[in-house]
Amino acid sequence: MIFIGERINTGFRDIKQAVTDKDPEPIKKWAKRQEKAGATYLDVNLGALSSKPEDMCWMVEAAQAGSSLPICIDSNKPNIVAEAIKVCRDKALINSTTATDEKLDAIMPIAAEHGAAVIGVVMDEDGAPKDANKRVENAGKIMAKAMELEIPTDDVFLDPIVMPLKFMQEQAKEILSATGQFGLFSDPPPHIVCGLSNVANSTTNKSLISRIFLAMAIANGMDAAICDVMDKDLVNAALTAELVMNREIYADAYAKR
Amino acid sequence: MDIVDVKEKWTNAINTVTIGATKDEGGTRGSTVTVGGETTLPFLTGEGEIPNRPVIAGIVVDVVPEGWPDILKAAIGDVVNSPAEWAQKCVDDYKVDLINLKLAGCEPAGANASAADAAKVVKDVLDAVDVPLIIWGCDDENKDNEVLPECSQAAKGENCLLGPTTESNYRTLAAIGQADKHKLIGEAPVDINIAKQVNILLQDAGFGLQDVVMCQTTAALGYGFDYVYTIFERVRMAGLKGDKMMALPQIAHVGWEVWKIKEAIADEDVLPGWGKLSERGPRWEATTAAGYVQAGADIVALAHPDAIAITREMIDEFMAG
Numbered sequence: 001m002i003f004i005g006e007r008i009n010t011g012f013r014d015i016k017q018a019v020t021d022k023d024p025e026p027i028k029k030w031a032k033r034q035e036k037a038g039a040t041y042l043d044v045n046l047g048a049l050s051s052k053p054e055d056m057c058w059m060v061e062a063a064q065a066g067s068s069l070p071i072c073i074d075s076n077k078p079n080i081v082a083e084a085i086k087v088c089r090d091k092a093l094i095n096s097t098t099a100t101d102e103k104l105d106a107i108m109p110i111a112a113e114h115g116a117a118v119i120g121v122v123m124d125e126d127g128a129p130k131d132a133n134k135r136v137e138n139a140g141k142i143m144a145k146a147m148e149l150e151i152p153t154d155d156v157f158l159d160p161i162v163m164p165l166k167f168m169q170e171q172a173k174e175i176l177s178a179t180g181q182f183g184l185f186s187d188p189p190p191h192i193v194c195g196l197s198n199v200a201n202s203t204t205n206k207s208l209i210s211r212i213f214l215a216m217a218i219a220n221g222m223d224a225a226i227c228d229v230m231d232k233d234l235v236n237a238a239l240t241a242e243l244v245m246n247r248e249i250y251a252d253a254y255a256k257r
Numbered sequence: 258m259d260i261v262d263v264k265e266k267w268t269n270a271i272n273t274v275t276i277g278a279t280k281d282e283g284g285t286r287g288s289t290v291t292v293g294g295e296t297t298l299p300f301l302t303g304e305g306e307i308p309n310r311p312v313i314a315g316i317v318v319d320v321v322p323e324g325w326p327d328i329l330k331a332a333i334g335d336v337v338n339s340p341a342e343w344a345q346k347c348v349d350d351y352k353v354d355l356i357n358l359k360l361a362g363c364e365p366a367g368a369n370a371s372a373a374d375a376a377k378v379v380k381d382v383l384d385a386v387d388v389p390l391i392i393w394g395c396d397d398e399n400k401d402n403e404v405l406p407e408c409s410q411a412a413k414g415e416n417c418l419l420g421p422t423t424e425s426n427y428r429t430l431a432a433i434g435q436a437d438k439h440k441l442i443g444e445a446p447v448d449i450n451i452a453k454q455v456n457i458l459l460q461d462a463g464f465g466l467q468d469v470v471m472c473q474t475t476a477a478l479g480y481g482f483d484y485v486y487t488i489f490e491r492v493r494m495a496g497l498k499g500d501k502m503m504a505l506p507q508i509a510h511v512g513w514e515v516w517k518i519k520e521a522i523a524d525e526d527v528l529p530g531w532g533k534l535s536e537r538g539p540r541w542e543a544t545t546a547a548g549y550v551q552a553g554a555d556i557v558a559l560a561h562p563d564a565i566a567i568t569r570e571m572i573d574e575f576m577a578g
Binding site: 152154248249250251252253254 | 268449451453454457458491495500503
């Protein structure tokens, strides 16, 4: 399971303050903590705080100072991605492109040029799709662009766009169905990822809803998630789901204690 | 018609483990041995990288157990009574890459040699040869908990491969491995889940998996070989697919197991259809080794000089691609 730790995001007060003051310590701290909790990548999100590429570069360097994990560059602005990827010490993951021609033409080539992996979110000019079919259609566009640029399948992450359960409950099944269909694109299949926190938006049982949804998504083929990797129950639910799907070898001490 | 390229592309490499320490590294070895690092299945040199070929460890026993086959003792010679000379013969004549010192003499039901005795043998062998050393306990848990720490101490700085580590003794082995800076053999009883568990336990005890070589209680051909072979394969494939817990080099203790079976040692008049006694055992040993290196064994421990020669030639051919 590929865990992309979501905590280094200016949406959190301490990270926002750190970027404003250019104090790397909070970012280093969260980089280290998430690595210890089992993250595979560190998502780094500048958010709406700034549109300056140098601020994103600063964040990436601070995260790399605190951990040996590779970086997931969380931005859909090509100029920010293009600069940030240059300071990535390891093979980066770009989060993200959509399925629009504009974004595909701007973001995918950056991934191809730097040998980075890339997340393709199945949104198009009309916004987020309403059903599984449209999601699959948009995913197809992303896969085609990846093939055109010779980006290996193992470097492509498809995101079916998770929606809040509370407000769009009927979407959950479409998302799971789309996840299953994404796996049919190639053999071996591309990675399938989601921004998990969205699913439990505004609910009172955030942790419970998140882990059940993630387990169900894993049963449909999802193998990556941008999530709260500090939530041990969430991580253990994902690890257990992978055992059920025979994707990992069982050992008695498999769960995080 | 174009033939489809069916080359596999694995996503993860197997760890690289180096055994032995030269003078610059704090030891006294003239050479070190490095295993692992593969990015593909055994010997598929056209499909990925195989930076280190499988190596052969010559088995030397501290005190040869009663009932060790005469045919094997005869093939090795009188040096079976002197571990240091036996080790020298393994290196000079049999051209092994490293020595596998099996401390069978410490078995309580056997010679019941002491920890101090074992430590002396370790020192003697280290003095006698230049190649790296594997120190293999007597497999009696309580005895090994006395013997291995003392042997580990005696070999401090030499970066030996020490074992076996199991679910029950991992704390002791992790502690001495860290203190005396040795690599560890993580062993499971023909069980892939326990193998993974041992690795998790070692890691939890603070011993890094980059310093571990995996082992299943090795079976001779005909005595459970297929079970062990399958696990070797499963471990290797899981490692190549990305399971960092399984991406470790592996060792097969071939010679120790093969020379227990009747096919290797029964006289020709007992089993007339089974061929010449002098050839049967070494060939059985080499065939067992052949299977394991193709399943993912990076180190094979062998006893008979003919088996060693056949196995080396076979690995040469396989590596030539």
